[in-house]
Amino acid sequence: MTAEPGRGSPGLFGEEGGRGDLRSGGSIEVICGPMFSGKTEELIRRLRRSQIARRRVVILKPEIDDRYAADHLVSHSALRIPSLTVRTSADVYRQAREAEVIGIDEAQFLDEGIVGVCEALADEGKRVLVAGLDLDYRGVPFEPIPQLLARAEYITKTLAICVVCGAPAGRTQRVGGRDERILVGSSEYYEARCRNCYAPPEEE
Ligand code: ADP
Ligand code: ZN
Numbered sequence: 001m002t003a004e005p006g007r008g009s010p011g012l013f014g015e016e017g018g019r020g021d022l023r024s025g026g027s028i029e030v031i032c033g034p035m036f037s038g039k040t041e042e043l044i045r046r047l048r049r050s051q052i053a054r055r056r057v058v059i060l061k062p063e064i065d066d067r068y069a070a071d072h073l074v075s076h077s078a079l080r081i082p083s084l085t086v087r088t089s090a091d092v093y094r095q096a097r098e099a100e101v102i103g104i105d106e107a108q109f110l111d112e113g114i115v116g117v118c119e120a121l122a123d124e125g126k127r128v129l130v131a132g133l134d135l136d137y138r139g140v141p142f143e144p145i146p147q148l149l150a151r152a153e154y155i156t157k158t159l160a161i162c163v164v165c166g167a168p169a170g171r172t173q174r175v176g177g178r179d180e181r182i183l184v185g186s187s188e189y190y191e192a193r194c195r196n197c198y199a200p201p202e203e204e
Helices: 039-052 089-096 113-123 145-151
Strands: 027-033 057-062 072-074 080-082 084-086 101-104 127-133 154-157 171-174 190-193
Touching: 027 039, 027 113, 027 145, 039 057, 039 072, 039 080, 039 101, 039 127, 057 089, 084 089, 089 101, 089 113, 101 113, 113 127, 113 145, 127 145
Parallel strands: 027 127, 027 154, 057 084, 057 101, 101 127
Antiparallel strands: 072 080, 171 190
């Protein structure tokens, strides 16, 4: 078996058919990082493979994320996959009932109940894939992602490219708008920045 380039050995997360295929026991996989780091692309890639493996796949995103299409996950590179919209973590549980594989994008916009819901679904033997921002624009951990990271079997941290210097970027810089924590938008409000080029917002 050959490793995928840049992805380490096969089966590092619950890939269908790989060593890490926990078909009998469920698992939680978290994909986290700043904006533009490829979280949605990676989530779509894993979900497509599950669909190819003929798993029953349910793909969800919170209603607040209305940047592109209400009925698709769409990456900044225009990859897309059909999805359903949820308002609450209870909606996630309801929608996921019949699924074998569940994908949730922008999970930082869901309520804290998502942690228990993901645990319950994984305990039921399902493969739960969760993507979301690990830090907000102030550089503060963005709940509930840290709670999910602590409970996940598999964690992938994606980095973007710093728009200032070209280094790997783990931060999201807000470059406009007001100071509410949730301001949905993409390049008109946010940039990927490395540690050196990131400047935290001034405290009020
Ligand atoms: P995320 O879900 O983490 O916001 P996406 O998967 O939606 O990321 O988009 C990743 C894509 O965004 C990259 O493949 C690339 O085409 C594009 N992109 C735009 N700006 C950047 C950047 N600063 N660094 C890396 N990729 C970027
Ligand atoms: Zn930089």
